[in-house]
Amino acid sequence: MWPVDAATSPRCGRPTIGIIGGGQLGRMLALAASPLGFEVVVLDPGAGSPAAQVGAQQIVGDFHDPLALRKLAEVSDFVTIEFEHLDAGALREIAKTSAASFNPTPATISLIQDKLRQKQFLVEHGIAVGPFAAVENVAAAAVALEAYGSMVLKTRTGGFDGRGNRVVTSRVELAEAFASFNGTSLYAEQLVPFEKELAVMVARSTAGEVVAYPVVETVHERNICVEVLAPAPVDAEVAARAERMATDVAALFDGAGMFGVEMFLASSGEVLVNEIAPRVHNSGHYTQDVSRTSQFEQHVRAITGLPLGPTDLTAPAAAMVNILGERDGATDVVGVADALAVPHTNLHLYGKSPTKVDRKMGHINATGRDVAEARSRARTARQRLTV
């Protein structure tokens, strides 16, 4: 049965998905939701958001405004998110009296958005993570630095794409970092030597069904994801271990939807969980062109009570390269034809303007006989394009 009574659904008789955030993730969720018969409404402060450009209705409002959140819940049958840095408490209050279902749950958002609490929670549940420590002041941080040798100082909440992270290798850097964070709650992670960064996208449906996509390698620069290789070029044993671990991790959290589980393959051979995103994730973008069910369709299925779809690759290997802005100014896409002249490539632009240095403007997916070929194609296509 269709999970919502069409007669009582607020918009046009079609069940409605409300998304907090109308950026690229909201946009790609909306593109996946339309063919399944859903209406989409996004809450986003910027009119004409990437999601609104592909047919989502938009409530123009602040993510942190409880009234705007309440309005979104009122017109939605299902409420979901494209990022977790929001007022989980307000969301919990709204969810209490709302007829809509909320996935991820406010409890999961709350747990995950505090990275220190998230790490502690993982440890409490027997998940291997790298050494970390609460550092409430410079003195505590100095003790951690002494123990770790080198470490990353991170804000407990609100950091992403490199914002809220500082690598610290000396007392001088530590003092500078503390000053720059200006009283924000921090914690420290040891800089663990690693071979690769890995990620697994796991979907859990409201009916309890769980599926995982293959483990991928993620490559970061300036703490921003720049490339994803699928499947990760690692031993089958490591891949199996990472996939099992990701599935275990996703099972710890309340609620349905996609969970992005980022991991390190440490130089020691251990797989360590780095952090969790309770949503669709950059490391799963390749699934749009190389899976029967993209992570976006899968998320929609998972949160609306639909059965999950297959997750296997439809090509031997795939690569995703992000199109990051290289200047600040009006968006001007040049080179699409040259980029797509690279065989077996697909382009996904987000409709954002202006472009900004390191702003995520789009991505390229490519396939190949192996990840080296797929990566080479994706990189070549990327190089031929400016935004």
Next chain:
Amino acid sequence: MWPVDAATSPRCGRPTIGIIGGGQLGRMLALAASPLGFEVVVLDPGAGSPAAQVGAQQIVGDFHDPLALRKLAEVSDFVTIEFEHLDAGALREIAKTSAASFNPTPATISLIQDKLRQKQFLVEHGIAVGPFAAVENVAAAAVALEAYGSMVLKTRTGGFDGRGNRVVTSRVELAEAFASFNGTSLYAEQLVPFEKELAVMVARSTAGEVVAYPVVETVHERNICVEVLAPAPVDAEVAARAERMATDVAALFDGAGMFGVEMFLASSGEVLVNEIAPRVHNSGHYTQDVSRTSQFEQHVRAITGLPLGPTDLTAPAAAMVNILGERDGATDVVGVADALAVPHTNLHLYGKSPTKVDRKMGHINATGRDVAEARSRARTARQRLTV
């Protein structure tokens, strides 16, 4: 190079595709165009068209209104169509002074929309077609009936999905049919005994690149496409012949874009061309989930000067089953979860309301180890769904 100077493009600096028609084909073209960075504007008389629901701007107007067509051309860099039953003469006049490129060309639309002229044109170019005859009056039709035994009387223009077709096997039926068509220009086609109906989607780009998708079997009921099987279960020799023939046919017509070439595999073993659609086509819907480049993305690439993408199947076999309305009334989609519980199925709804008997409301794509399995899955999923 990007084929359009972003600075002179009329909308938001992004190149704009204008589509005459905002139904399901316009909708799926728009869904494919957004990630490539295009704006889409459709001309359609019904506000809130399927295409507008996924972010296309809409000019609400009649397809036959030259002013509305001119307005569409003015805001577009590329003008294309989702159906060919329109005023090709008006379009030709507009194209003469428009800065936009028109694909298919008005000449091709004009040639194809007159099915008698289309058939004559194919014969002039050495393409095998079944016997047909111009029948300007009942007497001429009676001569044709005498020669053919049984035949289809068709309107020369405007017919599709069974509208404009009447099977005639006797003088009595002939008289009735003539009366029912009420003076419309007609022609007759012999009812050729056939094994299967086949179709090949061919893409030709503005740069002259040509690619073909695999030959598929199409199944019609009440002259409406109900199922498509890919690849067509025919001998490799027949498949090769059909694909070569379709490529030859597409080469005869001016302009770029997808061409749907419908054929009969006659009981004699001959492959005969039935008719051409100068656009994306129901027989190519399966490509959305089983090709790296859907026919919709391919059409966008073809008409905008972008390189074409791969056309091979990413699964051993696929099937498409149309979701035709079974009653008249407000759309009420029931059974989506049950339908998607059939493994390896994808759902594509068009956002149409009301539902009507035999109205195309959506389709289901399925894959399998062979076409029998794919068809069984698609049919089962279809049966579990009502709209």
